[in-house]
Amino acid sequence: RRSLAGLLFAAGPAAAGAEVGPAASEPSEEDIAALRGAFAAVRKIGDFPSKASVAEADARLTDSLGRWRARGAAAAPSEVSAILRKRAYVRLRGGNADAALSDLDAALDLCRAAGSSPSVEFEEMPKVLAGRADVLAEGRRWREALADYDQAAALLGEPLEDPGLLSGRAAVQQQLGRW
Numbered sequence: 001r002r003s004l005a006g007l008l009f010a011a012g013p014a015a016a017g018a019e020v021g022p023a024a025s026e027p028s029e030e031d032i033a034a035l036r037g038a039f040a041a042v043r044k045i046g047d048f049p050s051k052a053s054v055a056e057a058d059a060r061l062t063d064s065l066g067r068w069r070a071r072g073a074a075a076a077p078s079e080v081s082a083i084l085r086k087r088a089y090v091r092l093r094g095g096n097a098d099a100a101l102s103d104l105d106a107a108l109d110l111c112r113a114a115g116s117s118p119s120v121e122f123e124e125m126p127k128v129l130a131g132r133a134d135v136l137a138e139g140r141r142w143r144e145a146l147a148d149y150d151q152a153a154a155l156l157g158e159p160l161e162d163p164g165l166l167s168g169r170a171a172v173q174q175q176l177g178r179w
Contacts, residue, residue: 042090049093054093126152133149
C-alpha cells in the first residue's frame with residue numbers, strides 16, 4: 001500500500017514567482033517563511049507522532065493555508081491544493097481520517113475548478129486523487145479508493161511509474177478479490 005509519506009513528500013507548492021492579487025505580485029517573505037516553517041513542522045512529526053507535533057504542524061499549515069487563500073484568485077490552485085494535501089497528511093497521522101478526507105475533497109474541488117491547467121490536471125490532481133484513495137483505503141472504502149487510484153493512473157498515463165500508486169491500487173484490488 002502507498003505510504004502516508006507519499007502525501008507529505010509529493011511536490012509542494014511553488015511559492016516563488018506565483019502570480020498574486022492586486023496588492024502584490026508574489027507571496028510576501030513572511031508568507032513564504034510561514035510556509036517553510038509549516039513544512040519543517042510536518043517533517044518533525046516522524047514515524048511516531050506526538051499530539052504536540054501533529055497539533056503544531058496542523059496549526060502552521062492552517063495559518064499558511066489562510067495566507068494563500070487570502071490571495072484569492074491570484075493564488076495558484078496547485079499551491080493551495082498542495083497545502084491542503086500536506087495538512088491532510090498531518091491530520092491522517094494524527095488519527096483524524098475524516099478531516100484528512102475533507103482536506104483532500106477540498107483540494108480535489110480546487111483542481112477540478114482549475115479546468116484545463118496542465119500543472120493541475122497532470123501533476124497536482126493525480127497526487128490529490130492518490131492521497132484521497134489512500135485515506136479511503138484506510139477506511140476500507142475499497143471501491144471508492146479503487147476509482148480514485150484508477151483516475152489518478154489515467155491522468156498520469158502509461159507507462160505508470162508511480163510505485164506508491166501502483167502498490168496502493170494493487171492492495172485495493174486484492175481486497176476486492178480481483179487477484
